[in-house]
Amino acid sequence: xxxxxxxxxxxxxxxxxxxxxxxxxxxxxxxxxxxxxxxxxxxxxxxxxxxxxxxxxxxxxxxxxxxxxxxxxxxxxxxxxxxxxxxxxxxxxxxxxxxxxxxxxxxxxxxxxxxxxxxxxxxxxxxxxxxxxxxxxxxxxxxxxxxxxxxxxxxxxxxxxxxxxxxxxxxxxxxxxxxxxxxxxxxxxxxxxxxxxxxxxxxxxxxxxxxxxxxxxxxxxxxxxxxxxxxxxxxxxxxxxxxxxxxxxxxxxxxxxxxxxxxxxxxxxxxxxxxxxxxxxxxxxxxxxxxxxxxxxxxxxxxxxxxxxxxxxxxxxxxxxxxxxxxxxxxxxxxxxxxxxxxxxxxxxxxxxxxxxxxxxxxxxxxxxxxxxxxxxxxxxxxxxxxxxxxxxxx
Amino acid sequence: xxxxxxxxxxxxxxxxxxxxxxxxxxxxxxxxxxxxxxxxxxxxxxxxxxxxxxxxxxxxxxxxxxxxxxxxxxxxxxxxxxxxxxxxxxxxxxxxxxxxxxxxxxxxxxxxxxxxxxxxxxxxxxxxxxxxxxxxxxxxxxxxxxxxxxxxxxxxxxxxxxxxxxx
Numbered sequence: 001x002x003x004x005x006x007x008x009x010x011x012x013x014x015x016x017x018x019x020x021x022x023x024x025x026x027x028x029x030x031x032x033x034x035x036x037x038x039x040x041x042x043x044x045x046x047x048x049x050x051x052x053x054x055x056x057x058x059x060x061x062x063x064x065x066x067x068x069x070x071x072x073x074x075x076x077x078x079x080x081x082x083x084x085x086x087x088x089x090x091x092x093x094x095x096x097x098x099x100x101x102x103x104x105x106x107x108x109x110x111x112x113x114x115x116x117x118x119x120x121x122x123x124x125x126x127x128x129x130x131x132x133x134x135x136x137x138x139x140x141x142x143x144x145x146x147x148x149x150x151x152x153x154x155x156x157x158x159x160x161x162x163x164x165x166x167x168x169x170x171x172x173x174x175x176x177x178x179x180x181x182x183x184x185x186x187x188x189x190x191x192x193x194x195x196x197x198x199x200x201x202x203x204x205x206x207x208x209x210x211x212x213x214x215x216x217x218x219x220x221x222x223x224x225x226x227x228x229x230x231x232x233x234x235x236x237x238x239x240x241x242x243x244x245x246x247x248x249x250x251x252x253x254x255x256x257x258x259x260x261x262x263x264x265x266x267x268x269x270x271x272x273x274x275x276x277x278x279x280x281x282x283x284x285x286x287x288x289x290x291x292x293x294x295x296x297x298x299x300x301x302x303x304x305x306x307x308x309x310x311x312x313x314x315x316x317x318x319x320x321x322x323x324x325x326x327x328x329x330x331x332x333x334x335x336x337x338x339x340x341x342x343x344x345x346x347x348x349x350x351x352x353x354x355x356x357x358x359x360x361x362x363x364x365x366x367x368x369x370x371x372x373x374x375x376x377x378x379x380x381x382x383x384x385x386x387x388x389x390x391x392x393x394x395x
Numbered sequence: 396x397x398x399x400x401x402x403x404x405x406x407x408x409x410x411x412x413x414x415x416x417x418x419x420x421x422x423x424x425x426x427x428x429x430x431x432x433x434x435x436x437x438x439x440x441x442x443x444x445x446x447x448x449x450x451x452x453x454x455x456x457x458x459x460x461x462x463x464x465x466x467x468x469x470x471x472x473x474x475x476x477x478x479x480x481x482x483x484x485x486x487x488x489x490x491x492x493x494x495x496x497x498x499x500x501x502x503x504x505x506x507x508x509x510x511x512x513x514x515x516x517x518x519x520x521x522x523x524x525x526x527x528x529x530x531x532x533x534x535x536x537x538x539x540x541x542x543x544x545x546x547x548x549x550x551x552x553x554x555x556x557x558x559x560x561x562x
Contacts, residue, residue, distance in 0.1 A: 144456020361553040
């Protein structure tokens with residue numbers, strides 16, 4: 001009785017879809033099935049976006065010792081609806097010198113590319129839109145396409161702040177995408193598959209009631225930290241939010257956007273956050289699997305979205321806590337520390353893969369990762385000379 | 396030759412053609428990206444997932460960005476006033492047609508040259524990976540070495556410029 005209930009609640013969305021499909025003729029079913037899943041994804045994540053915005057504004061208010069939005073609805077909870085109506089009814093201003101077509105196309109390309117990433121994320125047991133053989137590669141390909149949209153937005157606005165913001169954003173996203181790919185590669189090396197559902201399956205085992213998530217291995221922990229850094233930079237979130245640093249660049253690449261086009265950029269940023277958190281949870285935190293073996297009766301999709309919201313909370317927390325980096329610090333950090341460390345982590349992963357089971361590989365791999373971290377930090381700190389600030393391009 | 400194929404072919408050819416015809420260099424680069432995307436979709440239409448996604452990742456994600464950066468950094472983004480066609484455009488057209496003819500002929504003949512090949516060979520990403528680090532490991536290593544040399548060369552070029560400005 002209880003087991004059936006648990007199984008049904010786990011598969012509730014699949015059952016609901018099949019129940020709806022039963023009303024349709026056989027011929028239409030495959031098409032409507034895909035369409036239904038797409039509609040659910042396209043409706044659900046913007047709704048989550050609205051919730052997250054109010055959560056973020058309230059949370060930041062709490063961190064900064066103020067109230068946050070509290071005028072619209074009870075506790076200000078209806079604020080996202082008011083914001084949505086406002087952005088829909090605002091005038092859409094396009095600068096006269098702007099490149100009209102590209103200016104229009106940029107937010108559309110951005111949001112479409114970000115939405116595509118959700119197609120391969122397993123959000124629960126059997127809950128993946130397309131189970132692709134190359135799912136991870138597809139995700140990264142779509143992530144790479146957003147850079148061009150950012151460039152299009154910045155360039156077509158014909159505004160120095162927009163162009164500078166776009167250049168910063170693209171340089172930053174390209175640098176950190178390398179790290180994102182390489183830290184994901186470690187998981188692929190262990191799993192032997194690019195398919196995300198298979199990666200989750202590989203982590204869905206328990207010993208002594210504890211899960212076999214990749215974050216609980218030396219290479220996985222190092223990889224996850226590097227992934228989290230790269231993901232923060234990739235989504236242009238604080239402390240890596242230089243592309244839209246308001247003290248320097250007004251609003252970066254979307255300075256010249258207003259009304260609903262601006263709302264699309266805003267939506268794109270948060271959707272990218274959701275999808276990159278979802279991918280991080282899938283790669284390192286066991287995706288939809290439960291954290292303890294006695295909790296496996298809780299529906300798998302609850303675990304996936306709990307992990308997702310937890311990482312969103314960390315994003316907000318970091319935004320409220322850390323100051324913004326400088327451009328040269330950002331680039332030096334990526335190329336001189338994070339990238340070499342990620343490459344080293346790949347070698348540790350290979351070692352882990354071929355050392356076989358036993359405590360020896362735990363000891364050796366942990367020691368290697370820790371030693372590399374300490375040594376690299378020491379070496380890079382020794383080269384650091386604390387001198388008056390020098391300006392290379394602004395004399 | 397399905398309906399989808401013709402749409403993708405139209406995107407690819409249209410993108411490539413616009414990249415040649417347009418005056419603004421950044422527009423040309425963006426049109427070229429559309430052609431890259433069409434090419435990737437053609438790969439996907441042939442069930443070659445790995446090649447298709449790698450095409451998007453490398454060409455749309457990196458090469459297109461490299462092209463627009465190069466255009467912007469060399470100040471070539473202003474739209475030229477006069478005609479963009481050189482006086483030798485007819486010669487270029489003939490050369491392009493000749494290359495196209497040779498390639499088309501080779502593709503049409505390939506069915507006779509390899510009678511034992513399947514029409515649609517299926518290869519998973521795993522098979523491609525095993526082949527890359529197994530049978531084709533030497534070409535892979537040589538390419539990796541070449542790319543490393545190119546990266547070091549780029550860094551040295553950048554360093555040289557810095558020394559000049561300082562001294």
